[in-house]
Amino acid sequence: MPVLVMKFGGTSVATLDRIRRAAKRVGVEVAKGYDVIVIVSAMSGKTNELVGWVNETSPLFDAREYDAVVSSGENVTAGLMALTLQEMDVPARSWQGWQVPVRTTSAHSSARIEEIPPANIMAKFDEGMRVAVVAGFQGVSPEGRITTLGRGGSDTTAVAFAASFGAERCDIYTDVDGVYTTDPRITNKARKLDRISFEEMLELASLGAKVLQTRSVELAMRYKVRLRVLSSFEEQSDTAGTLVCDEEEIMESNVVAGVAYSRDEAKMTLVSVADRPGIAASIFSALSVGGVNVDMIVQNISEEGRTDMTFSCPTDQVKRAEKAMDEAKTAGVINFHELIADTDVAKVSVVGIGMRSHTGVAAKMFECLSAEGINIKVITTSEIKISVLIDRKYMELAVQALHDAFELEKAA
Numbered sequence: 001m002p003v004l005v006m007k008f009g010g011t012s013v014a015t016l017d018r019i020r021r022a023a024k025r026v027g028v029e030v031a032k033g034y035d036v037i038v039i040v041s042a043m044s045g046k047t048n049e050l051v052g053w054v055n056e057t058s059p060l061f062d063a064r065e066y067d068a069v070v071s072s073g074e075n076v077t078a079g080l081m082a083l084t085l086q087e088m089d090v091p092a093r094s095w096q097g098w099q100v101p102v103r104t105t106s107a108h109s110s111a112r113i114e115e116i117p118p119a120n121i122m123a124k125f126d127e128g129m130r131v132a133v134v135a136g137f138q139g140v141s142p143e144g145r146i147t148t149l150g151r152g153g154s155d156t157t158a159v160a161f162a163a164s165f166g167a168e169r170c171d172i173y174t175d176v177d178g179v180y181t182t183d184p185r186i187t188n189k190a191r192k193l194d195r196i197s198f199e200e201m202l203e204l205a206s207l208g209a210k211v212l213q214t215r216s217v218e219l220a221m222r223y224k225v226r227l228r229v230l231s232s233f234e235e236q237s238d239t240a241g242t243l244v245c246d247e248e249e250i251m252e253s254n255v256v257a258g259v260a261y262s263r264d265e266a267k268m269t270l271v272s273v274a275d276r277p278g279i280a281a282s283i284f285s286a287l288s289v290g291g292v293n294v295d296m297i298v299q300n301i302s303e304e305g306r307t308d309m310t311f312s313c314p315t316d317q318v319k320r321a322e323k324a325m326d327e328a329k330t331a332g333v334i335n336f337h338e339l340i341a342d343t344d345v346a347k348v349s350v351v352g353i354g355m356r357s358h359t360g361v362a363a364k365m366f367e368c369l370s371a372e373g374i375n376i377k378v379i380t381t382s383e384i385k386i387s388v389l390i391d392r393k394y395m396e397l398a399v400q401a402l403h404d405a406f407e408l409e410k411a412a
């Protein structure tokens, strides 16, 4: 029988009532003749609570134990969903990641899925089980320990199952009815897109639009998974929501597809470093060894053989960046006057494949921000996106103004 993957996020399984509602949706697909793999998140708020408990118990925690604690939220919902389906006379069974097994790397708290052998679940489908309910976000390392896939990781579990089982589609049920031109919580002018290309979705996700985890879009693109985002709160047809698909499947697209933002950015400036060959290599290899994910980089003009180097990184990595730079200074690898951390910044980006063939997007973006009196601190661009770092207090205003400037309320 054809296989369908259906993923329900935290708000869609937040109460027993919502689990029942989700189970009914699953029942509809079973009645159509699908064998269904249901991927569930923890009940809304649960993962945050578990992360909080870990931090309170041990601020510099052992990531293996973080995973042991934080993965548990999904186990509860998987069991409850299987029970709910059984109550509806649908043959269902729950599976934790290790039971499938979902084999991952051993990078605890941000592991990557390496392999999902379908044999165990397939054997159960052959015996008459109609729904496998799998706890999302978790897997098992080569050492046999529980791993988690990073926040929002159940999306990636879902796409990886769809790829491994050759599913007809991977439906992501969430609290919005699709992918919008920007986060609908920031402006009510945001419009739902019927389709969005993998490439644009990948950029929007990696620039902060948390509706899909970045890695899930990467996997869908690589394995050609038909990925759909839709609401678990409304009755759904087979074409509801947003389809994430190849560029060729989209008839006409706007120059700019959407606006994304990320609140948790910090701007770090190394003041007065020697301007000589190899200096950037020394700074950024020290940061990489220190586990800092550097995003934007700017080198300022040089004066009398010295220059300032600015980079951005997530706010929760500022301490690590400071430590890495201090250690490199003490070891004599680099020399600088001071390291200034500005943690009150946010990143706002516009994304669109139309930028490849249209000029003037950057000019329009900068004019729009200037008209609102918003100062740009750092700029980066790629073929299909432009990102700026600005003061965090202007973040919402910038997103709304850019949404207006690019007339995204007219998108569909």
Ligand code: ADP
Pocket (backbone or CB within 6 Å): 008, 009, 010, 011, 012, 041, 152, 173, 174, 175, 176, 178, 179, 180, 181, 182, 183, 184, 185, 204, 208, 209, 210, 211, 212, 258
């Ligand atoms: P789930 O718990 O179902 O995984 P998430 O909270 O992870 O749901 O993701 C859904 C949220 O993503 C929405 O409630 C919305 O606020 C946010 N979001 C951010 N950018 C977008 C966008 N461009 N389109 C739709 N939702 C977005």
Ligand code: ASP
Pocket (backbone or CB within 6 Å): 009, 010, 041, 042, 047, 048, 073, 136, 137, 150, 151, 152, 153, 154, 155
């Ligand atoms: N429960 C996990 C989280 O909140 C994974 C997920 O929901 O996708 O990050």
Ligand code: MG
Pocket (backbone or CB within 6 Å): 009, 152, 155, 210, 211, 212, 213
């Ligand atoms: Mg999510």
